[in-house]
Amino acid sequence: MSAKFGSRQQLIDLDLFTDAYRVTGFSYVGVGGIHAELGNPNTDFLELKDAYISRIHQPGEIVVSYKVAAFRKDNINFIVLKDRRDGIPVGTQHGRSIFTRGRPVPAFVTVPSFEIQGEIIHDGAVAPREILVQSIGRFQLIFSAKASASLYPDISYSGDLILVHKKRIGVFCLGTNRA
DSSP: OOEEETTTEEEEEEEEEOSSEEEEEEEEEOTTHHHHHHTOTTOSEEEEEEEEEEETTEEEEEEEEEEEEEEEGGGOOEEEESSGGGTSOOOSBTTBOGGGOSEEEEEEEEETTEEEEEEEEEOSOOOHHHHHHHSSSSEEEEEEEEEEESSOTTOEEEEEEEEEEGGGOSEEEESOOOO
């Protein structure tokens, strides 16, 4: 749920995942959404308000909670958003973001402790290496996505958009499942 604060910032809710923890909270972001905030070169940290921290294998048990928490952006594996509008800027060319031009392509991604399935939106040749290099920013956008814990596949999190840290990706597959 997004609440507008003036025209410069909004407060968005998100679930942030590290190697072993899930953190639920809120973050202030500018007009570029959380994707732009993650790419902000002026800080290596992302600040969350009302942060509730739980272990990945015990998602219902809150370990600790804090009014304010900060996370190194390079230690974030992925972020789950319920509404993609909180994650990407809109209104660039003909009302569409450069992040949402193209056609949907099924994607499968692994990061430490999780498997993520969903769709990327891409205009051009469908080649994993080129997509990771050509996509804007440090985080790959996966739409209509579901993240499942690798060791506990019954534990999963879904969102309209998952932002996956490119440097944390172990496996990146595109197209249909061949198994």
